[in-house]
Amino acid sequence: MSASIRARRGPFAAAVLVLTAALALTGCGRQRASDTTATEGGPATPPASASPGAAGATPYVEPGAGDGAPHYNENNGYRREGDMSPAHEADADREAERMTPVIKRLWQQKKWDPASVRSALLDLGYEEERVSQDGKRLGGTLTVRAMYPRFEADHYVTPEGALVALRVHDDACVTAFLQKTDYQVRTNGIYPETGCLEPPAGH
Structure with a gap:
């Protein structure tokens, strides 16, 4: 009897283990992606309050450079009174x-x-x-x-x-x-x- 019960529970237990492992890996993957993003410079898009001259900005953006394009100030000097x-x-x-x-x-x-x-x-x-x-x-x-x-x-x-x-x-x-x-x-x-x-x- 006990052998029969074990045999019936075997496939069910295996399915539960597979499902649990899949959920754990998926959750882990999301956590890792979040951790990687956090350690590699934060979110892909800066928060609205971030300015072009803020820490971590690309070195090719000049402070106060309009749309943040490289050489903005140099290229638009002719439009400055x-x-x-x-x-x-x-x-x-x-x-x-x-x-x-x-x-x-x-x-x-x-x-x-x-x-x-x-x-x-x-x-x-x-x-x-x-x-x-x-x-x-x-x-x-x-x-x-x-x-x-x-x-x-x-x-x-x-x-x-x-x-x-x-x-x-x-x-x-x-x-x-x-x-x-x-x-x-x-x-x-x-x-x-x-x-x-x-x-x-x-x-």
């Missing part, structure tokens, strides 16, 4: 206050083409900036031009509107834009390659 002296910034602020009502009125009148904008700003007493073929400034302070073209689908399109730059000092500018959707007037320093106007993205 220079500093304005406090006195020159105050002068630029005053000119921005003079310009803003004119820009706002033009936008409300739906006159955002460069010719209309240029004419209205020259009426404020500004003189159009003149530049020689080799890039030397010959006088004047105001530049009004079309918007930068942008790539859409398979070709470039120049949006309606105008870009404005007023050079108040060699380190201080007032810049503005008008387009169908909105307008803006602001003060800024000089950009290394483009003067008062912020260069387009995708240098």
Whole structure:
């Protein structure tokens, strides 16, 4: 009787042992993966509070480097405006206050083409900036031009509107834009390659 019971329990006990061993190994495997991750630098994605300059970050990421791409600061240096002296910034602020009502009125009148904008700003007493073929400034302070073209689908399109730059000092500018959707007037320093106007993205 006891031999018969042992024979019936044998396959059942074997199945239980196999199942228990499988569960133990699976659990062990998960634990090991977790342990390995923890000892090899933490989770695959850093927590939201981690910053590019935090300990453990790749040595190729510069502190404050926008999207964290290697050489971000170097590659985007042309899009960083220079500093304005406090006195020159105050002068630029005053000119921005003079310009803003004119820009706002033009936008409300739906006159955002460069010719209309240029004419209205020259009426404020500004003189159009003149530049020689080799890039030397010959006088004047105001530049009004079309918007930068942008790539859409398979070709470039120049949006309606105008870009404005007023050079108040060699380190201080007032810049503005008008387009169908909105307008803006602001003060800024000089950009290394483009003067008062912020260069387009995708240098």
